[in-house]
Amino acid sequence: MEKEKTIQRISFIGSGNVASHLAEALVRQGKQIEEVYSPSPEHAKTFAERWKCRVVNRLSDLQPQVDLCLISIPDDSIKSVADTIPEIKGIVAHTSGITSMDVLKKHKRHGVFYPLQTFTKDRRLALEKSPFCIESNNQSDKVLLMDLAGLITEKVFEINSEQRRYLHLTAVMVSNFSNHLYHLAHEVLESKGLDFELLLPLIFETANKVHDIHPHAAQTGPAKRKDQKTMSKHLEMLTDFPEYKKLYQLLSDQILDAHS
């Protein structure tokens, strides 16, 4: 029986948080990073030293003999970069949540390799439980990309562009927006000489309980209880933070609505 084809040689366009985390995970699985191009040559150099690959200074110089070229750059630039790079032997895929696969259609074999996770600089991350959302314009490349993702994580999903952008939208809600709430709590506590660390067990339990309970059933607190007196007190306490007061009001109104 012929040996199954797998993705082995990979080039990266982009050298930011997502690219770095993916490169690390792929190298750990024995994959070879061949080349990197980055709009920021300094970043490309650091990336290349770390993953022992060549730096390419012009997109047109990318070598075509790779199995996969991963485009991991700001969403706005993906289409123009994809249109600029030479035809390659393998698959051209981007790692974006919001960008349609179609922006890569200049390339005969194309797809999406989207890790649904928040990537923070210099923070080690266990990707093995993070969902990877895979898409391709053809069945065999979809299998190749899913197999590759399957080396990194136990959670590989076939997700089309329309579904993916809704995952991306809701990811912003549960991650960036929740993190902003952590940030403003930090600020309010700091103004009172209190340590944000006091809230960590609560933050942890809140994130944990929706693993077992529907978020609607998991809700607690003054708005859920329709406790207007406590909400009024809280609003008054936010007098020095008018923006946060507005946010408190809007979120409380929505929770009241959801439980009316």
Add this chain to the structure above:
Amino acid sequence: MEKEKTIQRISFIGSGNVASHLAEALVRQGKQIEEVYSPSPEHAKTFAERWKCRVVNRLSDLQPQVDLCLISIPDDSIKSVADTIPEIKGIVAHTSGITSMDVLKKHKRHGVFYPLQTFTKDRRLALEKSPFCIESNNQSDKVLLMDLAGLITEKVFEINSEQRRYLHLTAVMVSNFSNHLYHLAHEVLESKGLDFELLLPLIFETANKVHDIHPHAAQTGPAKRKDQKTMSKHLEMLTDFPEYKKLYQLLSDQILDAHS
């Protein structure tokens, strides 16, 4: 040397989520729940059967020979209940975040026993890492309450009423408001036939990373990157959810401000 006095016999006013979780933790430490009073006699009965204690039908019938009477009822009712119950031998304490200790001042020995956590019905909870915020009008009872809390958790803090209400306010932000974001993500995904479970690893990592990184440094996403194009796309996707669109706009504006 004389044996140190400790709190052993406890009565509860209230039989809701907080009361039930505390009773469970206290019984596990060998404490005796003597009596329970609840505005809802049905709830009181269930509580009494579970923790093998008597039900009291009128506040005036509460027996005075307990070491601690814990008032765990809606904030609005704490003062009137405290004013109604007879004088007791031990400490009268409430478990509220937002309520000042002073509402208990009719009682010679009084204090606060506030667990900073989100309590959900029928959900088992490990309290041993949850902060307990303790306050009392006298030093010796503060020690007694701190010792009692120390049996349940490794995190016992002396927190005054003014600090406590700010902890309560920020607890609402990081817990109830984050949970509301989970809820709306659930709703949006459901409307597209997608499974909320896909977001759980992201929710988990978002909550986890602020254990190590300041929330400001932990921020990621389109607003942090000033990626107006992605934000516009997201807003357009929320056309069917006008309230969530308003929330998306407000939160994104605040993140933009925080990173400008």
